[in-house]
Amino acid sequence: MLLKELCELFGPSGWEDEVRNFILSRIKADEIIVDSMGNIIAHKIGGGKKVMVAAHMDEVGFIVSGFTDEGFVKFKTVGGILTTVLVSKKVLLGEKRVPGVISAKAVHLQKRDEREKLIPMSELYIDIGAKDKDEAKSLLNLGDYGIFAGEYTEFGDGLVKSKALDDRVGCATVLGLMEQEYRNDMYYVFTVQEEVGLRGAIIAANRIRPDYALVIEGTTCSDVYGTKPHETVTNLGGGAVMTAMDRAAVSDRRYFEMIKNVAERENIPLQIKRTSMGGTDAGSIQRSGGGVKTAVLAVPCRYIHSPVSVMSKNDFDSVGRLSAAVLNELERSDI
Amino acid sequence: MELLKKLAECWAPSGREDRIRTLIASEMEPYVTDVYADSMGNLICRKKGNGKRLMFAAHMDEIGFMITNIDDNGFLRFTNVGGISAHNCVNRGVVFENGTTGVISYEKSVKDLNLDKMYIDIGASDKAEAESKVSVGDMAGYSEGFALMGGRAASKSMDDRVGCYALIRAVQLAESCPNDLYAVFTVQEELGLRGAKTASFNVEPDLGVAIDVSMVGDVPESDHHSLSLGKGPGIKLKDASFIIHPKAREFMLKAAKAAEIPYQLEAAAYGGTDAGAIHLTGGGVPAGTISIPTRYIHSPREVVDIADVENTVKLVKQMIEMGI
Numbered sequence: 001m002l003l004k005e006l007c008e009l010f011g012p013s014g015w016e017d018e019v020r021n022f023i024l025s026r027i028k029a030d031e032i033i034v035d036s037m038g039n040i041i042a043h044k045i046g047g048g049k050k051v052m053v054a055a056h057m058d059e060v061g062f063i064v065s066g067f068t069d070e071g072f073v074k075f076k077t078v079g080g081i082l083t084t085v086l087v088s089k090k091v092l093l094g095e096k097r098v099p100g101v102i103s104a105k106a107v108h109l110q111k112r113d114e115r116e117k118l119i120p121m122s123e124l125y126i127d128i129g130a131k132d133k134d135e136a137k138s139l140l141n142l143g144d145y146g147i148f149a150g151e152y153t154e155f156g157d158g159l160v161k162s163k164a165l166d167d168r169v170g171c172a173t174v175l176g177l178m179e180q181e182y183r184n185d186m187y188y189v190f191t192v193q194e195e196v197g198l199r200g201a202i203i204a205a206n207r208i209r210p211d212y213a214l215v216i217e218g219t220t221c222s223d224v225y226g227t228k229p230h231e232t233v234t235n236l237g238g239g240a241v242m243t244a245m246d247r248a249a250v251s252d253r254r255y256f257e258m259i260k261n262v263a264e265r266e267n268i269p270l271q272i273k274r275t276s277m278g279g280t281d282a283g284s285i286q287r288s289g290g291g292v293k294t295a296v297l298a299v300p301c302r303y304i305h306s307p308v309s310v311m312s313k314n315d316f317d318s319v320g321r322l323s324a325a326v327l328n329e330l331e332r333s334d335i
Numbered sequence: 336m337e338l339l340k341k342l343a344e345c346w347a348p349s350g351r352e353d354r355i356r357t358l359i360a361s362e363m364e365p366y367v368t369d370v371y372a373d374s375m376g377n378l379i380c381r382k383k384g385n386g387k388r389l390m391f392a393a394h395m396d397e398i399g400f401m402i403t404n405i406d407d408n409g410f411l412r413f414t415n416v417g418g419i420s421a422h423n424c425v426n427r428g429v430v431f432e433n434g435t436t437g438v439i440s441y442e443k444s445v446k447d448l449n450l451d452k453m454y455i456d457i458g459a460s461d462k463a464e465a466e467s468k469v470s471v472g473d474m475a476g477y478s479e480g481f482a483l484m485g486g487r488a489a490s491k492s493m494d495d496r497v498g499c500y501a502l503i504r505a506v507q508l509a510e511s512c513p514n515d516l517y518a519v520f521t522v523q524e525e526l527g528l529r530g531a532k533t534a535s536f537n538v539e540p541d542l543g544v545a546i547d548v549s550m551v552g553d554v555p556e557s558d559h560h561s562l563s564l565g566k567g568p569g570i571k572l573k574d575a576s577f578i579i580h581p582k583a584r585e586f587m588l589k590a591a592k593a594a595e596i597p598y599q600l601e602a603a604a605y606g607g608t609d610a611g612a613i614h615l616t617g618g619g620v621p622a623g624t625i626s627i628p629t630r631y632i633h634s635p636r637e638v639v640d641i642a643d644v645e646n647t648v649k650l651v652k653q654m655i656e657m658g659i
Contacts, residue, residue, distance in 0.1 A: 245350060274412075275414060276403070276414040291373050292374060
């Protein structure tokens with residue numbers, strides 16, 4: 001299954017090669033460019049408006065920052081990972097995909113106040129089973145990247161848990177859209193380094209200079225135990241998510257209304273994101289060049305930026321159908 | 336003051352600038368060669384001239400609120416659009432684009448006030464009634480209107496309708512135009528100087544001047560700020576977003592002297608204006624900012640001095656009439 005394959009690829013920000021090669025092996029277009037930062041830009045020539053459809057290839061991860069005499073690996077996070085998520089998680093590091101586990105001082109050695117507090121990042125390390133520094137350095141180099149190890153598993157009633165749903169759900173959706181034909185001048189873009197500040201999208205958008213952009217994402221979902229109704233952000237199973245405003249961009253108003261209308265007409269479940277936190281490539285794209293009209297559609301993901309983010313296959317399907325309907329509508333209407 | 340009142344009372348939170356754009360376009364059209372909106376929604380008014388491209392920027396948007404949830408009892412939860420501080424909005428009135436009005440209040444106690452614990456009451460008795468008036472993603476602005484206080488005036492959105500006013504009036508009054516003039520009314524300044532970035536990319540100015548409000552240090556127990564109300568427009572030398580370019584400084588000081596108006600120099604530690612976005616466009620643009628001294632910025636009652644406003648009009652008019 002395409003989404004499973006995509007989710008299990010190794011692609012922390014700045015090290016997206018495996019994802020890029022996988023996607024390149026599967027796409028057909030009139031022109032395919034890998035730009036200087038590593039974004040894939042696949043152009044299917046058409047008349048009419050220039051439309052950029054974007055999903056990011058990168059995932060949050062780790063970078064090796066040093067080795068201890070005992071053979072443990074010191075690291076930094078790449079992208080936004082909460083320290084609370086880290087302890088006891090399995091990771092894969094470097095080109096050899098060396099398995100490791102993030103750990104900290106044994107609990108019986110922690111003082112009482114240490115046990116009750118969050119262990120700071122600086123005291124965590126990754127255990128790769130090496131007996132000393134030399135062995136660790138024979139397996140890994142300083143600067144090597146890592147990811148959460150989190151296999152794709154289906155469970156419950158149509159739910160999926162996996163690492164990297166953010167944003168392989170977007171990559172899978174864009175690959176699906178590329179199977180169709182749209183009359184506009186279509187640019188399908190798989191960006192790099194979104195998780196470290198919407199970086200790849202900036203230069204991709206500056207190269208393309210699109211009229212419209214549609215960004216496909218995985219987004220926060222907090223419909224869980226202990227959350228008040230107004231704090232849930234999105235609901236799992238509640239359908240595709242559209243953003244009115246987040247930290248990076250306010251969606252173009254007419255575009256936003258158009259998508260709402262299309263969802264209603266096509267009977268596709270749609271929810272509006274109930275927070276302004278977070279940001280997507282739309283922020284970079286919207287303010288590239290002389291400005292671009294942007295909108296964001298997303299799949300709600302519980303426990304996002306962890307090895308076990310959870311989504312509903314129905315929501316994923318809604319995002320796919322709605323984005324296709326929106327691209328069709330962009331051929332017909334001017335917004 | 337009728338125009339300033341109309342501008343200040345117009346409804347236009349960041350990203351929802353349609354109304355103010357229409358209002359300003361109708362004021363500008365008779366006086367310029369070309370009026371158009373770019374894809375972000377910036378209103379670009381060009382008065383064609385043979386000289387270099389001189390761009391002014393005043394932002395049209397205002398701070399506001401976006402609805403994030405509607406509960407079973409018809410109360411609305413919200414997030415800030417731009418710099419809203421919790422204590423400024425307690426029990427203040429707000430208005431939505433469709434005219435629905437509401438009041439902002441808070442859970443339990445004013446201690447530990449933050450926006451997550453606040454809500455908007457639009458008088459709905461249940462969810463269905465609330466949903467018939469507003470939707471998640473809708474925006475609201477402060478509803479406080481324009482009021483004269485002697486020689487000073489208070490309103491919501493003086494930031495930056497007073498800048499829009501100065502730019503509109505200066506273009507209307509200008510007797511000559513040796514430069515290729517671009518009067519730009521930008522969007523989404525309050526969200527991070529966003530509109531000015533694309534507007535400036537489109538215009539490619541040789542010199543850019545933002546016109547915006549700035550904080551004063553003349554109120555009781557105030558922290559030190561350069562500006563005082565009533566002592567003329569400020570020429571901003573720096574804030575957190577830019578440092579004035581020597582060319583812009585020279586041009587602006589020359590204009591202030593030629594206009595024979597009082598003016599103040601200002602150096603600010605924080606804050607930002609559209610000049611911050613303009614000066615980093617393309618290969619770089621010399622830029623500066625004219626500051627209109629303002630009290631209680633980002634509150635529903637922002638206070639300006641009318642003589643300062645009219646002196647700002649004179650300063651901008653002078654700059655329009657001078658070759659760069």
